[in-house]
Amino acid sequence: xxxxxxxxxxxxxxxxxxxxxxxxxxxxxxxxxxxxxxLARLAAAMPAAAELARSVGADHARHRASRAWLRVRLRxxxxxxxxxxxxxxxxxxxxxxxxxQELVHAYAEGLPALGDxxxxxxxxxxxxxxxxHLAVLQMWTEADQGA
Amino acid sequence: xxxxxxxFMLATARxxxxxxxxxxxxxxxxxPAKSEETDLAILSAALMLEHHAIALYGxxxxxxxxxxxxxxxxxxFRGDHQGHRDTQIAILEERGATAPSPREDYDFSxxxxxxxFIRVALEIEVAAxxxxxxxxxxxxxxxxxxxxxxxxxxxVRHMTVWQRxxxxxxx
Numbered sequence: 001x002x003x004x005x006x007x008x009x010x011x012x013x014x015x016x017x018x019x020x021x022x023x024x025x026x027x028x029x030x031x032x033x034x035x036x037x038x039l040a041r042l043a044a045a046m047p048a049a050a051e052l053a054r055s056v057g058a059d060h061a062r063h064r065a066s067r068a069w070l071r072v073r074l075r076x077x078x079x080x081x082x083x084x085x086x087x088x089x090x091x092x093x094x095x096x097x098x099x100x101q102e103l104v105h106a107y108a109e110g111l112p113a114l115g116d117x118x119x120x121x122x123x124x125x126x127x128x129x130x131x132x133h134l135a136v137l138q139m140w141t142e143a144d145q146g147a
Numbered sequence: 148x149x150x151x152x153x154x155f156m157l158a159t160a161r162x163x164x165x166x167x168x169x170x171x172x173x174x175x176x177x178x179p180a181k182s183e184e185t186d187l188a189i190l191s192a193a194l195m196l197e198h199h200a201i202a203l204y205g206x207x208x209x210x211x212x213x214x215x216x217x218x219x220x221x222x223x224f225r226g227d228h229q230g231h232r233d234t235q236i237a238i239l240e241e242r243g244a245t246a247p248s249p250r251e252d253y254d255f256s257x258x259x260x261x262x263x264f265i266r267v268a269l270e271i272e273v274a275a276x277x278x279x280x281x282x283x284x285x286x287x288x289x290x291x292x293x294x295x296x297x298x299x300x301x302x303v304r305h306m307t308v309w310q311r312x313x314x315x316x317x318x
Contacts, residue, residue: 015293051318052318055318056318104300107296108293108296108297108299108300109293109296111283111292111293111296112289112292112293117181117284117285118284120283120284120286120292121283121284124280124283124284124296124299125280127296127299127300128276128280128299128303131299131300131303131304131307132303132306132307132317132318133318134300134304135303135304135307135308135317136307136311136317136318138304139307139308139311
């Protein structure tokens with residue numbers, strides 16, 4: 001049942017070394033879009049996932065607006081619209097969990113590249129939202145595995 | 148942050164042994180410049196919260212206060228807090244600082260078993276999550292900022308699991 005303890009697993013050597021805020025924002029854009037897409041597939045296949053998909057989508061819309069403001073503040077280039085990578089499996093809770101974990105890692109690994117306390121504060125709050133989504137998907141996966 | 152949440156976080160931080168300028172920072176009354184001194188103060192405060200959480204989970208596991216079906220979560224979360232403690236002690240020692248020891252007067256006697264004890268565990272997790280979220284933007288060095296980011300993610304998992312167990316809204 002134990003989810004991977006993130007602080008232990010993510011050794012400094014394994015972390016993605018982002019070079020700029022623009023790279024961090026681009027990674028978050030891409031993974032956020034991918035998670036929204038996975039959850040939309042999941043909700044289409046499992047109505048029980050619809051409320052979670054709506055809630056995550058609403059959080060992500062708010063996060064995108066804040067990142068647009070941060071891009072201006074940090075003079076970070078706007079990335080091309082994020083195109084989600086194709087799903088590995090259709091409508092799988094574990095597939096959504098894996099993308100959610102990548103997204104949370106991108107936040108945590110991206111914080112040092114921001115170089116701006118306000119940006120760190122904003123993205124840390126976004127990361128808390130996405131870590132909560134990840135925890136929900138982890139519990140769902142654990143329940144499926146235990147069933 | 149609403150005053151009630153801030154007061155709750157401060158009360159838990161005080162109980163964990165956090166004191167001095169960090170309470171002012173947590174209270175939003177001060178915003179010290181990023182500096183080595185601020186990093187060390189944040190590390191020390193975070194460490195006191197981790198010591199407190201480890202002691203609380205240890206007590207609950209020893210006295211079987213967690214419902215049987217949830218002991219695995221409690222064991223996992225205690226292990227996470229031990230990892231957070233060890234990471235932050237290592238960072239302090241790398242910088243030539245002395246890590247604060249756990250308090251010797253934790254008193255968890257009289258804590259009820261079952262859902263009531265889960266609620267106590269949730270309180271320390273919520274306080275830790277809020278403290279890390281409040282303090283993270285004041286961290287100066289990239290190595291600690293990276294570690295603190297991952298620690299915060301763990302705290303959110305702990306908090307969300309206990310909220311779900313207690314039937315609280317999680318999304």
